[in-house]
Amino acid sequence: MKYESQRVAMPYFIFALILFAGQIVFGLILGLQYVVGDFLFPEIPFNVARMVHTNLLIVWLLFGFMGATYYLVPEEAQTELHSPLLAWILFWVFAAAGTLTILGYLFVDYATLADITMNKLLPTMGREFLEQPTITKIGIAVVVVAFLYNISMTALKGRKTVVNIVLITGLVGLAVLWLFSFYNPGNLATDKYFWWFVVHLWVEGVWELIMGAILAYVLIKLTGVDREVIEKWLYVIIAMALITGIIGTGHHFFWIGPPEYWLWLGSVFSALEPLPFFMMVVFAFTMINRRRRNHPNKAAMLWAMGTTVMAFLGAGVWGFLHTLAPVNYYTHGSQITAAHGHMAFYGAYVMIVLTIISYAVPIMRGRPYGNSNTAQVVEMWGFWLMTISMVFITLFLTGAGVLQVWLQRIPESGEALSFMAGQDQIALFYWMRFVAGAFFMAGLVVYFGSFFIKGQASPAEEVRGPATADA
Amino acid sequence: MAERFTKSMARNIYLGGSAFFVLLFLALTFDTQLRAMPERDNREELTDQVVRGKHLWEENNCVGCHSIMGEGAYFAPELANVFDRRGGSDTEVFKSYMKAWMNAMPTNIPGRRQMPNFNLTDAEIEDLAAFLEWTSKIDDNDWPPNIEG
Numbered sequence: 001m002k003y004e005s006q007r008v009a010m011p012y013f014i015f016a017l018i019l020f021a022g023q024i025v026f027g028l029i030l031g032l033q034y035v036v037g038d039f040l041f042p043e044i045p046f047n048v049a050r051m052v053h054t055n056l057l058i059v060w061l062l063f064g065f066m067g068a069t070y071y072l073v074p075e076e077a078q079t080e081l082h083s084p085l086l087a088w089i090l091f092w093v094f095a096a097a098g099t100l101t102i103l104g105y106l107f108v109d110y111a112t113l114a115d116i117t118m119n120k121l122l123p124t125m126g127r128e129f130l131e132q133p134t135i136t137k138i139g140i141a142v143v144v145v146a147f148l149y150n151i152s153m154t155a156l157k158g159r160k161t162v163v164n165i166v167l168i169t170g171l172v173g174l175a176v177l178w179l180f181s182f183y184n185p186g187n188l189a190t191d192k193y194f195w196w197f198v199v200h201l202w203v204e205g206v207w208e209l210i211m212g213a214i215l216a217y218v219l220i221k222l223t224g225v226d227r228e229v230i231e232k233w234l235y236v237i238i239a240m241a242l243i244t245g246i247i248g249t250g251h252h253f254f255w256i257g258p259p260e261y262w263l264w265l266g267s268v269f270s271a272l273e274p275l276p277f278f279m280m281v282v283f284a285f286t287m288i289n290r291r292r293r294n295h296p297n298k299a300a301m302l303w304a305m306g307t308t309v310m311a312f313l314g315a316g317v318w319g320f321l322h323t324l325a326p327v328n329y330y331t332h333g334s335q336i337t338a339a340h341g342h343m344a345f346y347g348a349y350v351m352i353v354l355t356i357i358s359y360a361v362p363i364m365r366g367r368p369y370g371n372s373n374t375a376q377v378v379e380m381w382g383f384w385l386m387t388i389s390m391v392f393i394t395l396f397l398t399g400a401g402v403l404q405v406w407l408q409r410i411p412e413s414g415e416a417l418s419f420m421a422g423q424d425q426i427a428l429f430y431w432m433r434f435v436a437g438a439f440f441m442a443g444l445v446v447y448f449g450s451f452f453i454k455g456q457a458s459p460a461e462e463v464r465g466p467a468t469a470d471a
Numbered sequence: 472m473a474e475r476f477t478k479s480m481a482r483n484i485y486l487g488g489s490a491f492f493v494l495l496f497l498a499l500t501f502d503t504q505l506r507a508m509p510e511r512d513n514r515e516e517l518t519d520q521v522v523r524g525k526h527l528w529e530e531n532n533c534v535g536c537h538s539i540m541g542e543g544a545y546f547a548p549e550l551a552n553v554f555d556r557r558g559g560s561d562t563e564v565f566k567s568y569m570k571a572w573m574n575a576m577p578t579n580i581p582g583r584r585q586m587p588n589f590n591l592t593d594a595e596i597e598d599l600a601a602f603l604e605w606t607s608k609i610d611d612n613d614w615p616p617n618i619e620g
Contacts, residue, residue, distance in 0.1 A: 033546070033584070034546070036582060037582055037583040037584030037585060038579075038580075038581060038582060038583060038584070038585050041577070041585040041587075042577070042585070042587060045535075045536075045585070045587050046535065046536050046544070046546050046547075046584070047532045047533075047534075047535025047536045047544070047546075048532075048535070050535050050536075050544055050546070051532065051535055110530070110531060110532045110535075111530045111531050111589065114529075114530040115530075119529075119530060120526075123526055123529065125529055125530065125532075126528065126529025126530055126531070126532050126533070126534065127529060127534065128534050128535075128542060128543050128544070131532060131535070162478075162482075184529075186517060186521070186522035186525055187512060187514055187517055188525060188539070188540075188602075188605075188606055188609070189508060189511070189512040189609050190504065190508065190512070191525075192540065192542065193500075193503070193504070193508075228478055231478055232476070232477070232478040232481045233481075235478065235481035235482045235484070235485045236481045236484065236485075238485055238489075239481070239484045239485035239488050239489065242485070242488065242489035242492060242493075243488040243489065243492055246489070246492040246493060246495075246496045247492055247495065247496060247499075249496070253503075254612060254614070255540055255541055255611045255612055255614035255615075256540045256541075256542070256609075256611060257508060257511055257512050257540075257609045257610065257611055258503045258507065258508065258511075259503060259507035259508075259511065260612060261499075262503075263612065265499070329614060329616060330616055332541040332614065332615075333538045333540075333541030333542060333543070333545060333549065334545065335545060337545070338545055408619050409615065409616050409617065409619075410616070411617065412617060413617040413618035413619070414618075416617045416618075416619045417619065418548075418619050419547070419548035419549065419619060419620060420548070420584075422619075423584075
């Protein structure tokens with residue numbers, strides 16, 4: 001850690017991980033409700049648990065991105081953060097707003113929550129992933145704008161690197177697209193169209209810039225490969241992400257009202273969306289093969305490789321499986337969608353945040369060359385347990401989805417099973433998914449355990465060949 | 472990557488490519504929203520009652536369990552075509568069905584998935600029914616494949 005103010009990333013990372021744990025607990029509740037329908041009813045109905053599960057994910061990833069930004073922007077810019085105090089204030093504001101919102105979901109009936117937060121004045125609630133009360137949405141916008149101010153002032157006064165420029169571009173895009181969450185017309189078809197401006201253009205657009213920038217930063221640090229080479233890769237990857245992903249939004253416009261040309265545009269461009277993720281895999285492995293140093297933080301290296309592979313599988317391969325319009329006609333809104341969503345979010349965004357945490361937290365704790373060997377081994381156990389569990393969650397949901405499509409979607413009206421009759425037939429897959437989810441939780445516990453293992457920190461690294469200025 | 476492929480070339484592909492596709496996306500959005508959608512989304516029948524129904528749909532977080540036009544949660548049945556499935560495409564039949572259904576919730580059958588009772592008035596249930604009926608008439612390229620959603 002070269003600048004004292006980078007340390008403000010720490011509370012962001014810690015809080016992100018706490019929310020992550022909450023997300024998994026509610027994931028288990030949901031998984032059980034799929035097979036034991038009245039579990040926790042009426043205390044925590046499915047819709048409440050799901051809202052908590054998905055909103056916790058979104059909020060903790062935002063905390064993770066902010067932590068990553070506070071950590072890496074000053075170091076890239078070679079200057080202290082513009083205002084560590086502002087970063088701390090924003091942390092408490094965002095943490096308080098996030099916690100209150102989640103508690104509101106859990107302890108106040110949703111219609112009452114809409115009422116007391118005066119949703120009628122500017123109705124924005126009750127849409128998937130955008131369930132937050134309007135006041136929370138405004139709070140998120142304010143926090144993000146102040147955060148961007150702090151980060152931009154820092155970046156502007158220092159060295160302008162490609163990593164910083166791409167990261168900040170992604171964050172500005174995130175902020176601008178968030179504004180569409182405030183647009184909720186009475187026409188459902190229009191509402192849905194612009195809803196995707198937040199949801200798709202975040203996760204298949206600007207978030208890929210954020211992911212690419214964090215990955216590039218970590219690879220520069222871990223491999224010592226020349227910055228010029230890494231930055232060139234980064235530009236090509238994000239170019240592919242936006243060239244495919246923007247028109248790729250069309251794969252969401254197939255069945256919600258927009259005209260038929262989207263069937264073609266959405267199919268063709270989204271079929272290309274795996275490309276940037278594939279390039280990230282090649283990028284990470286090539287840079288690691290060409291490394292000029294053996295960084296002793298092996299765990300961080302594992303996360304960096306893992307995130308690219310899992311993002312490619314989850315977002316790329318599982319996305320492609322059901323993205324072509326003739327296939328999507330049958331799979332749209334089935335458990336196939338859920339399978340894809342789980343692995344894509346875990347691979348791309350959960351794992352990139354865990355990558356930067358794995359790299360940066362030991363440094364902030366005074367272990368510049370990574371945690372002790374024992375701690376790293378335990379962390380890697382956590383990596384494998386969580387990652388393999390997620391593979392199984394995805395496979396079981398895919399099995400459930402294929403059966404669902406076969407029973408409920410493919411037969412003609414009159415012969416097809418009703419939704420609930422179909423759900424009963426695939427219960428075994430839901431049970432297996434629940435078991436895989438329990439293993440994921442175990443992996444998370446092991447991962448958390450790795451933070452509490454003491455022992456001698458890793459010794460200084462072994463440098464391969466001449467070190468670069470950035471090493 | 473070959474040495475001839477420089478960083479500034481990569482940057483230009485990124486800037487040029489994304490600018491081009493942002494503009495194309497905006498053009499397509501204008502075409503979709505201004506030209507195509509008015510003929511497809513049944514907006515001439517978008518009454519105040521339908522809009523009230525949409526807000527009820529939102530304020531009770533229906534999308535937290537159900538999907539509508541395939542989007543939402545996958546815990547409970549698709550509702551964009553429930554007007555056809557349960558109402559036989561008849562407004563009055565559907566209204567009576569909705570009232571009976573909403574008031575019968577929750578079933579409290581042990582082990583089965585439960586839908587809460589949202590304590591809606593008859594007028595509110597009619598608003599919700601109007602919203603679902605209107606939604607069923609959006610031209611969505613013939614999705615879903617069959618009546619089961």
